[in-house]
Amino acid sequence: MKFVVSASVLLRHLTDVSKIMSAKVNMSMLNYAALTVRDQMLTLRYTDTMLTIVTRFPLEAIEEEGEVCVPLRLLMESVKETPNVPLHFDIDAEQKTAKVIFDDGLRQGNWSFTVERIEEYYELPELDEGRATQVEMTTDIAEEGLDKTLFCAASSNANTNQINVSTVHIEFTPEGVWFAATDLFRVGRYENTKVRQETRSSVTLPSKAAQVISALLPSTAEALQISFDDRIVLFSTPSIQVYSLLSDNRFPEVEQFFKQSISHEVVVNTRLLLDSVRQLAPFSTPSTMNARYAFSNSMIELEAYSETYEASAKQVIACEYSGGAFTIMLSIPLLSESLSKMSSQEVKLQFDEYGRFVLIRPAQPEAEEVDYAIYVSAMLQ
Template sequence: MKFDVSSTALSSRLQVASKVIAAKNSLPILDNFLFRLEGDVLTITAADSETRLVTTVQVMNAQGSGVFALSAKNILDPLKELPEQPLTFDINDENLEIFIYFQNGKYNFIGARGDLYPQQKPLKDNAISLTMDSKVLLNGINRSLFATADDELRPVMNGIYFDIQPDNLTFVASDGRKLIRLRNSSVKSDERAAFILPKKPANLLKNILSKDEGVTMVKFDENNAHFMCDNFEMVCRLIEGRYPNYNSVIPQENPYKVTIDRVSFLTALKRVSVFSQSSSLIKLHLQTNELTIFGQDIDFSISAEERIPCQYNSPELNIGFNSTYLIEILSNISSESIVFELADPSRAGVIVPEENEENEDLLTLLMPMMLND
């Protein structure tokens, strides 16, 4: 086999695909990229025991066809440092000795047999298909991924829940203290379905979709999901189990509503939270059209307080929140102003954008922290 390929095009595909490869693999062959040459298309596969990523790159002057595997560790770093130029791959089909020739030199590797690489099992016949704009999928993952849990006892909480209805798709993530629910009405489905996407493939999709302007086709059964976009295909194992009824934990009646400029609130929180790092507790004191933010660290005898204007015409209220979670939530909203819906110091607060983006309905929920006074 022999072919020429752009160093930049090949390196960029390998960099994305390499994020699939685990630090320690049960099968040594999974430390490799799988290359398949057919005509003028080079297909590159990377996998671990649960996730598989496939991409293609155009090649020139191809001679022969076949399959070989090459150590990811050996090829990634040298290519990363090469400026844009054509590379010539020359593979001995008998002993899999590989030469890569470039402008000022060559690399020499011994490859591995491609037929040792595990094959992908097809999805079941009852698999469900869904097509959406890649930006919708990217936005859903970006907005919800930070709220997923790391819970060994409840693995269903460790991923993003895709709740598919005939007239919308809802992305849900929760770690028991915060919850994100993003509903997008531009995605339609013929039937109701759901699946839970683990964190690792969700992070891979973030990488892939940030460069994709087209549509993504999602196909899934009870165990696996298949994502297909312009330049990549990803197959991953889903988290099995039943996701909790997220709607049941969202308060339906929080009578006290505060409208606040999001950036003013966020920047004040960042400043005050410096003074409560040991506990992360910040106290919010609400009175007519004014919000006071308190932070205190008794161990170091430091404290801070800031006042910002808001729209609020209900009784005075003190409530405590984890500053880290509140900052994450506010950073996750793009609206200029947010509406904070509260009931009392022991019940969850609901934060929604004053104006949602087109086709979107975003709701976030945050459990309070107990105040000492």
């Protein structure tokens, strides 16, 4: 194999596929990525056995095609410290040797390393074409849906009674697509009616897969195809593909959280409330991190007390509310993180009669086709 590639372009793609590489790997081939040169394109593929990332880009010049396995971390660190110049690769797959030469006019350099044969690498996951579902959308919708909900997912391995909450659920319906995630204390739900599917279908992504996909998808509107069967999901754009194995556990029913009876509704400036909540954090008990919120005519009184430090803090902020007085206890981290996901200038806080939860919505819809809400459970007072 002989080819020439830009150092900066190669580094960007090496960095993309390395997002799923662990600091320590327990199988030798997990140190390697598959590198293929064919049809004027270079393709990189890396897997951690649960996730697989494939990225491709055009090359500056090709003398000889082929495919091998290259040491991913070694190659990435080497390219990172190299000037942004063309890199000349000369790889002998049979002898398992590789040499890279560069010359930026001020200095010349080269390095050599060992490669492995492509036959020793993991096979690319394959969807069951006869059973697979395919959905077309744009990357900006998928990226926003994941970003607006992923933070609500539980930490890894949080499974209860065959229900997996360390996931992001995506539901495709005739009315639109919606994303949801929960840690059983809060639920984030994002719906976009631009994407409609005649037949209802769904896929539940493991949290790690959702994080990687969200990080790799561009926020600009590019073509995206999502394909999935009961074992594998594939997110595919013209330049990158991400495969993920799917969990056998089911996602909990969350729709009912957003259809409950509302007794109180408050409208408040998002930044004002968020700053006030964050300022209470140092004065709350570290083990609970809760604060008390008292609502009355056009006013919210926020109060936190730390038994550990015998310290307290109180703030009063203006709001739009004209109902009867009521009080609720909410987690400072859960509320502040939820508010930080709201891009509208004002938020609408909706409460039930018994103060068991708060529903947080943008006071003004972020877009005509978007419905976004976060359910946060109240804490015991």
